[in-house]
Amino acid sequence: MNVLKQNHPVDEKLPLNQMFLYGLQHVLAMYAGAVAVPLILANALGLEKDQLIYLINADLFTCGLATLIQTLGLWNMGIKLPIIQGVTFAAVTPMILIGKEHGLTGIYGSVMVAGIIVYFVSPYFSRLIRFFPPVVTGSIITIIGVSLLPVAVRWAGGGSPGAKDFGNLHFLGLAFLVLVLVIFFYRYFTGFLSNIAVLLGLAAGTLIAIPFGLVNFSGISNAAWVGITTPFAFGLPVFDLPSILAMTVVMLVVMTETTGDFIAVGEIVDKPIKQDMLTRGLKADGFSTLLGGLLNAFPYSAYAQNVGLVGLTRVRSRYVVAAAGIILVVLGLFPKAAAIVASIPAPVLGGAGIAMFGMVMASGIKTLSKVGFDDNHNLMVVAISIAVGLIPLAVPNIYQQFPSSLQIIFNSGITVGSVTAIVLNGLLNKRA
Template sequence: MLPIGQLFAYGLQHVLAMYAGAVAVPLILANALHLSQEQVIYLINADLFCAGIATIIQAIGIGPVGIKFPIMQGVTFAAVSPMILIGQEHGLTSIFGATIAAGLITYLLSPFFSRLMRFFPAVVTGTIITIIGIALLPVAVNWAAGGNSAAANYASPANIGLAFAVLAFILTLNKYVSGFLSNISVLLGLVFGTLLAMPLGIVDFSKVGQADWIGFTMPFAFGMPTFELSSILAMTVVMLVVMTETTGDIIAIGQIVDKPVGAKELTRGLQTDGVATMIGGLFNSFPHTAFAQNVGLVSLTGVKSRFVVATGGLILILFGLFPKAAAVVAAIPNPVLGGAGIVMFGMVASSGIRALTKVNYEGNKNTLIVAVSIGVSMVPLAVPNFYHALPEWARIVLHSGITGGTLSAILLNAFFNEIGKLKLKKTLEKVA
């Protein structure tokens, strides 16, 4: 437990690092479903409010739920495509109903999913952590270019220069200062970048004046949820993918904070996804997962206190209750976020590489496992439409390089390292 001032500064840094990703899902969904501006604002506030509650549950723990690790929670991108289809066919209430049902199913499946920990040795976990970092880097690069490829100033010299100025500022702080200032280098970099962007006309504070001072998130604001079978099945598939990604994030953060992750710990973490997703459906939000970008922030700063992340969750709740405060954070330009993101996401990849250096590569096929899994993870990054002709369920599973690479690492490890062990064990049992 750190002093209040440090808790707030470090917690705010976590919020700023994940804010763009947290609000992107409701923005994309609202645009696809042609919702009104008032509805968009409400969905964003609900999203922040629920993410804050989920983060506090994960970091502090409530009863058997919550892994008590410094993990930020937020709405998952994996659910965007199926939610758009569900919304277009059955409306928002069916999205919320499917979210509630899928959350409950996730909670119930978590203990069984966690028993698969034997399939996550160092070669798998190191590969997954590396893949998470590599897969997130294009997000940071897109932010650095401006975030919207259709904009006239996308990848302009001003945007690129601003991103690299923030990157240089963060690196300089890490070289020449230490202690508290070094630990909040990302936060200071975001402030520096925003101030630098103001005379360039890149910062837009107009939405701050338009936003309300107070906005409460009420359950079922869009009507009572409806439970439609095909929608529930589609969302359940999404949550199975989310459980795989969350497992990778939990293992990554466990290595960073030097705490082993067993089946019990993983169950608590995955059940938080289920509870948070149910809360999301009740309060007009969507499926939740652990946010990988904040894993990199923990690695970069070395601040491993879960109370820092819990403070970040409290800040998210306040942003959800005070739209003007959320609008101020939303005004941070994408190039500024991109400069910071390159550092944070790169740190995730470097953590994975460090873990892979401890793996034994002699007399086995571990090199092949790492090589193929990273290659598979690159497919949707290199060719985003590579899987477009596959069935919807397959596109949901493979749309994320993180998911594809993770599944590849797990299956290849089972093929090369586990099948022979099982046969040997059965043979020894027969001999005995």
């Protein structure tokens, strides 16, 4: 008797209109983070405004290509899960230091080589997957969720804690209202409308903010209609060995974080991550980072911001995130379209972000709920790994006396928490 094999929900192809709206929801959720890195880098290096605009366009365009590779697969790359790719914040400080010494071309040279190294190291790094039992993965996913919450809180307060109006009651009130709307849409709408609760909350919040003067549309009129990204627009790459080493260390740290993100998504969509899947996913990271150096962009990795959105919407199709990749490519080619997305106020993003990032944390707790805590040392593994992972979150400058190379590692709570969980589980739960 032949039994037809049903496709996993990850491989489900939805109607085009639904895929577009679900994909747009993912883009709106990650857009602020995607453009933050070029903004920070341009300000630190004193770049001109037209150079900043070019960097943003190149970043969005490459984000889209990287997301398509990760979700759809290309050759031996791509984990084929609903993973959106974005520029990693871990590389910001090294890029600034490299840029001040060797300019943008020095950044791109180190990014390209680091991407190549990640690609070839991936098959060996992926062997670590056997050190990720549920007690470790649950701890890591929880750390990811808690570590993301300050991002949403900063958005809710207005974006920049250093601003005079940060924490303004109007900002906080708007963020709270958006959060309430997202919960309302999620609870009382059904089917497709419930699944786009975040998108509806963002749209409603932006409309409500307009009469209060919290939405700035000036960027739309000032933006160009078309912007084409060409390889080596700022000149041929410069390959400086210390810069390459620094960027490679960053990418090895990022590989650990990315592994945690992959595992988190795998848990949410009910598709456990195997070694071969992890290899393809990390290879896609390496190739996309190489692509970033070629296209005047940055290192790329899985975006944890969108992990919570997958859990919140219950939409597990990788083709939805592929649609987000197409939207990002379009935004990179048409700056006016990108400017429309950029006009969403930070407090609106904050309200939605609290729901999304909280969902990541809840997914970690759900995983831990399946772990046995009797006759083993799992409780200690969870306690110490989460505590260590949250140290840089509780006191951000605690490691400021460390050498800069070590700060890259220790300032990433996700990385240090992940390593702690793996090591403690190996030591405390080692079978005699």
